[in-house]
Amino acid sequence: MKVMLNHPVREVEVKGPRRVKELLQELSLLPETVLVVRGDDLMTGDDMLRDEDRVEIRPVMSGG
Amino acid sequence: MRCRKCKERAVLEIPRHHTAFCKTCLTEFIHAQVERAITEEKMFTKTDRVLVAVSGGKDSLSLLDILRKLEYQADAFYVDLGIGEYSRQSKARVEHFVLTRGIPLHVHELKEDEGAGINDLADLVHRPTCSVCGTLKRYHFNRTAVELGYNVLATGHNLDDEASRLLGNVLHWQTEYLEKQGPTLPASVEGFAKKVKPLFRLAEREIAAYAIVNKINYIVEECPNAKGAKMLLYKDILNRLESESPGTKQAFYWGFLAKQKSEERTRPSMAEQDQAALRPCATCGQPTTAEICSYCKLMARAKKDGPAPVGS
Numbered sequence: 393m394k395v396m397l398n399h400p401v402r403e404v405e406v407k408g409p410r411r412v413k414e415l416l417q418e419l420s421l422l423p424e425t426v427l428v429v430r431g432d433d434l435m436t437g438d439d440m441l442r443d444e445d446r447v448e449i450r451p452v453m454s455g456g
Numbered sequence: 457m458r459c460r461k462c463k464e465r466a467v468l469e470i471p472r473h474h475t476a477f478c479k480t481c482l483t484e485f486i487h488a489q490v491e492r493a494i495t496e497e498k499m500f501t502k503t504d505r506v507l508v509a510v511s512g513g514k515d516s517l518s519l520l521d522i523l524r525k526l527e528y529q530a531d532a533f534y535v536d537l538g539i540g541e542y543s544r545q546s547k548a549r550v551e552h553f554v555l556t557r558g559i560p561l562h563v564h565e566l567k568e569d570e571g572a573g574i575n576d577l578a579d580l581v582h583r584p585t586c587s588v589c590g591t592l593k594r595y596h597f598n599r600t601a602v603e604l605g606y607n608v609l610a611t612g613h614n615l616d617d618e619a620s621r622l623l624g625n626v627l628h629w630q631t632e633y634l635e636k637q638g639p640t641l642p643a644s645v646e647g648f649a650k651k652v653k654p655l656f657r658l659a660e661r662e663i664a665a666y667a668i669v670n671k672i673n674y675i676v677e678e679c680p681n682a683k684g685a686k687m688l689l690y691k692d693i694l695n696r697l698e699s700e701s702p703g704t705k706q707a708f709y710w711g712f713l714a715k716q717k718s719e720e721r722t723r724p725s726m727a728e729q730d731q732a733a734l735r736p737c738a739t740c741g742q743p744t745t746a747e748i749c750s751y752c753k754l755m756a757r758a759k760k761d762g763p764a765p766v767g768s
Binding site: 398399422423424425426427429432433434435436437438439450451452453454455 | 661
């Protein structure tokens with residue numbers, strides 16, 4: 393699947409299928425710090441991502 | 457995963473509340489939390505005029521969206537800091553947001569009114585950019601609210617912002633700042649608008665989810681000046697604790713607020729302290745503890761050291 397990351401914007405390829413929480417683990421990201429978006433939809437940790445999916449990992453932390 | 461309330465497909469888990477919500481129930485949850493914050497902390501009522509300081513980010517645009525949907529009289533105020541492409545992008549998000557919803561927007565342009573953008577001003581006075589930015593924004597938020605007849609100034613500070621700020625203040629034992637860390641600061645003297653933080657009950661991940669679900673087009677990019685900021689380090693540490701032990705952030709910040717409230721009767725109120733310490737700035741008339749306020753001092757220094765006229 394294609395995974396778009398921010399800060400800086402870049403795209404990485406990750407093999408599917410796998411659950412959202414497994415994807416975050418593989419990318420060493422804390423679930424508390426990001427949201428996973430597919431199209432217009434937010435994904436929860438248990439949602440399954442397929443090989444043909446395109447997802448965005450959106451950081452939620454801001455400078456404050 | 458299913459929504460704990462209606463059993464539709466969930467879009468967000470909230471471990472600190474042992475729950476998960478679908479799009480509709482998430483929106484209802486966020487609205488209820490903001491309404492509770494406004495009521496319990498006596499922030500404002502539907503007859504008050506509220507000025508919301510917006511940056512184009514998820515928190516402030518969501519706050520404005522929520523207050524409008526809850527039928528409060530909330531308008532927008534944007535300070536254009538002149539940070540190149542970042543400011544252009546964030547301003548465009550704000551303008552699109554207010555235009556599509558018919559919300560009045562007030563804008564302060566640093567380059568026009570102070571004569572330079574935030575980075576140049578910080579260079580001129582040899583101070584960290586974030587510190588100069590804080591001084592300028594606080595000054596213009598209050599001044600604009602008072603001059604335009606808004607009695608309340610609302611900012612999008614969330615639970616993560618407040619918990620990380622509290623951590624920073626406690627780590628350095630900056631006890632003098634703790635007093636001002638509540639979600640409601642009174643309009644204690646003439647020239648001060650009441651300051652409120654209606655998102656203090658919500659984590660920034662919950663607000664980001666609200667923004668996405670409600671199709672709020674906010675700027676995802678981080679301010680280039682925030683790179684390496686201490687606040688991000690404190691947030692990161694708190695997020696690690698939160699992941700291991702959900703509820704840590706709220707226990708830390710809300711616990712602090714409860715402790716502060718329990719001690720209220722034993723010391724002078726914030727309004728009494730302000731009334732004893734504040735007087736009008738000799739230059740601009742805004743309330744300050746010194747003869748000249750920090751904004752006027754900063755601008756005087758920028759004018760003195762600047763190569764070109766600044767703020768004239």
